[in-house]
Amino acid sequence: MERLLATWIEPLSLERSDGSTLRDTARLLDALSELCPFVEVVRLGLFVLPLRGPSRFFGGDDAVVRIVRHSVLDTVGAVAKIGVAEGLFCAELAAHAEVVVAPGATDVFRRAQPLDVLNHRELAATCRRLGLFTVGSFADLEPARVAERFSGRARTLHRVARGELFELEGQRDPTLGRRLSRLRGVDDLFEEPRSFFGQRGAGDDRADAAARRVRRRLGADGVVVARLCGGRGPEDRATLVPWGSPPGGAPGGAPWPGQLGAPSPMITLAHPVPLVLRDGENRPVVVGSRGSLSGAPATVIFSAPLRREVLWYAGPWPLVERWWSRHRRRAHVQLVLADGEALLVVAEAERWWLAGIYD
Amino acid sequence: MFAFSSPRPPLPEELAARIRPVSLAKSRTLPLGEPWNTLVPGGTIRRGSSVVVEAAPGWGGFSLALTLVSGASALGHWAAVVGVDDPGVVAMAELGVDLRRVLFVPRPRGAWAESAADLLDGVDLLILRPPARAAHGAARRLVDRVRDGGSVLVLLSEPRTPWPLPADLTLRVVRAQWSTSSRLDARYLTVRVDGRGAASNGGEHVVVVPNHQGRAAVR
Numbered sequence: 001m002e003r004l005l006a007t008w009i010e011p012l013s014l015e016r017s018d019g020s021t022l023r024d025t026a027r028l029l030d031a032l033s034e035l036c037p038f039v040e041v042v043r044l045g046l047f048v049l050p051l052r053g054p055s056r057f058f059g060g061d062d063a064v065v066r067i068v069r070h071s072v073l074d075t076v077g078a079v080a081k082i083g084v085a086e087g088l089f090c091a092e093l094a095a096h097a098e099v100v101v102a103p104g105a106t107d108v109f110r111r112a113q114p115l116d117v118l119n120h121r122e123l124a125a126t127c128r129r130l131g132l133f134t135v136g137s138f139a140d141l142e143p144a145r146v147a148e149r150f151s152g153r154a155r156t157l158h159r160v161a162r163g164e165l166f167e168l169e170g171q172r173d174p175t176l177g178r179r180l181s182r183l184r185g186v187d188d189l190f191e192e193p194r195s196f197f198g199q200r201g202a203g204d205d206r207a208d209a210a211a212r213r214v215r216r217r218l219g220a221d222g223v224v225v226a227r228l229c230g231g232r233g234p235e236d237r238a239t240l241v242p243w244g245s246p247p248g249g250a251p252g253g254a255p256w257p258g259q260l261g262a263p264s265p266m267i268t269l270a271h272p273v274p275l276v277l278r279d280g281e282n283r284p285v286v287v288g289s290r291g292s293l294s295g296a297p298a299t300v301i302f303s304a305p306l307r308r309e310v311l312w313y314a315g316p317w318p319l320v321e322r323w324w325s326r327h328r329r330r331a332h333v334q335l336v337l338a339d340g341e342a343l344l345v346v347a348e349a350e351r352w353w354l355a356g357i358y359d
Numbered sequence: 360m361f362a363f364s365s366p367r368p369p370l371p372e373e374l375a376a377r378i379r380p381v382s383l384a385k386s387r388t389l390p391l392g393e394p395w396n397t398l399v400p401g402g403t404i405r406r407g408s409s410v411v412v413e414a415a416p417g418w419g420g421f422s423l424a425l426t427l428v429s430g431a432s433a434l435g436h437w438a439a440v441v442g443v444d445d446p447g448v449v450a451m452a453e454l455g456v457d458l459r460r461v462l463f464v465p466r467p468r469g470a471w472a473e474s475a476a477d478l479l480d481g482v483d484l485l486i487l488r489p490p491a492r493a494a495h496g497a498a499r500r501l502v503d504r505v506r507d508g509g510s511v512l513v514l515l516s517e518p519r520t521p522w523p524l525p526a527d528l529t530l531r532v533v534r535a536q537w538s539t540s541s542r543l544d545a546r547y548l549t550v551r552v553d554g555r556g557a558a559s560n561g562g563e564h565v566v567v568v569p570n571h572q573g574r575a576a577v578r
Contacts, residue, residue, distance in 0.1 A: 017466070203435070203436070203437050203460075203483070204460075206437070206480060206481045206482075207482060208481070210439075210462070210478045210479075210481020211462050211478075213477040213481075214462075214474050214477045217473060218470065222466075222474075223462055224462075224463045224465065225461070225463065226446075226452075226463070240448065240463060240465070243462060262453040262569060263422075263546075263569050264449040265447045266422050266446070266447045266451075267421070267444070267445050267446065268445055268448075268449070270445050312539060314541055314542045315542075336539070336543070337417075339415075340418060341416065342417065342537060342543055342546075356447060357417060358417070358419075358543065358546070359416070359417055359421040359422065
């Protein structure tokens with residue numbers, strides 16, 4: 001089976017109603033096509049390319065990973081999760097886990113996964129009762145036993161678990177290709193809903209049904225759920241994904257260096273608002289190379305007429321991302337304004353943005 | 360895709376007519392989060408109630424609403440947040456809300472009341488930020504729906520644009536003050552409690568959000 005490099009870009013998995021997600025997806029597809037003409041967007045947020053050719057051309061798997069990472073960062077300004085394994089199913093799992101599975105090791109990798117990755121809660125629950133917790137242990141069941149005990153869908157999943165099929169039903173968004181061509185001026189249909197909750201309880205079905213009702217009313221991105229992932233600033237750690245998205249990586253409880261502690265802002269802006277910060281002599285405040293401020297912030301100006309007095313500030317807390325170039329150097333500053341509102345602002349590329357509000 | 364439904368077999372008609380949901384007096388209430396479990400009489404809120412949290416912009420209204428629901432959320436009750444544009448989910452987790460059981464409808468656009476009503480049968484706690492001037496009729500219909508159902512509705516409003524109906528419990532932030540060190544530490548909110556029945560004239564309390572354990576507490 002072909003080795004695939006899968007790239008998971010969380011921000012692109014959440015479709016925004018202004019169409020920017022689809023546009024960014026198209027742009028990134030173009031950029032990645034320059035590396036590898038066979039790159040494919042499987043569904044929003046998930047890009048896949050066959051690795052063999054590019055790996056030879058660029059001099060190894062790691063080189064391709066690095067180049068793709070840079071390309072994603074430069075094109076859409078997002079940090080990608082990248083992984084390599086054989087077949088789409090395992091490649092996506094590798095991306096979420098951010099691992100490169102060595103040639104021939106995909107079998108072991110797949111077999112070690114928890115059963116939840118098959119996205120079938122009843123199957124997982126039944127297997128658990130049988131004492132089967134991994135994809136491998138499920139794969140080892142006799143096909144005949146699976147056939148008599150489980151539904152047709154589970155038989156398909158059994159083949160995925162055994163490595164006979166390489167794709168999970170629902171992994172691919174069949175409408176996306178059409179929507180992208182339509183965006184580029186070419187046609188369309190409505191997306192079929194998905195539903196997934198990791199753990200089921202009595203109330204979960206009711207919530208499921210309620211979410212379905214709202215989505216019918218407001219559209220695919222009308223209902224979102226939270227996913228915590230380990231980024232640097234609160235605006236990076238907090239992701240809202242459309243309800244029904246397939247499960248991503250595990251929630252990040254890992255303490256990142258440079259992470260701002262509690263309290264985090266109650267409002268984190270998905271689209272940061274630009275602002276101007278000036279000191280007492282009306283000079284713009286900038287973050288120096290040593291990570292200090294050029295002056296104490298005295299006023300914050302949102303748009304020309306909206307000017308507010310800063311009573312107190314703290315920071316800056318620099319956020320130097322490992323592989324990011326200098327212009328991605330960022331710093332956080334907390335501000336308290338005259339009317340008691342507190343803001344989290346971020347300096348990036350010598351400009352200031354409103355990142356959060358402590359409501 | 361990932362959707363699969365296992366429809367329950369319908370109950371025989373003669374049986375359906377004779378049963379009703381188990382509803383003991385106690386289960387008709389939801390526990391309030393800290394510190395409201397000690398400040399509001401009984402420490403619980405009856406299902407079907409509406410609660411108004413009124414605060415000036417940036418004065419901790421959303422935090423305060425979350426402190427109300429965090430106790431029930433931690434026990435596994437489902438919650439929904441409607442009309443809050445960019446909810447800070449990290450902060451919600453810090454306040455003790457279980458994000459695995461929260462549905463967000465950030466931008467219901469014109470359909471805020473309809474979206475909220477859609478969710479009522481599915482969640483136990485519904486935090487709603489209605490549009491600045493909520494139509495009286497739509498508000499009335501929603502509150503009636505809440506009263507008949509099993510959820511608690513928490514409304515976020517501002518003093519300039521108050522919720523047009525009386526509530527079972529009202530929390531007003533009358534003063535908000537940050538406590539700071541080399542960073543923002545916590546906020547002291549002076550909250551005036553009012554409501555129907557035992558909660559009427561519930562007095563003023565200073566609560567700190569969050570306290571050192573990431574919850575809210577009485578100062």
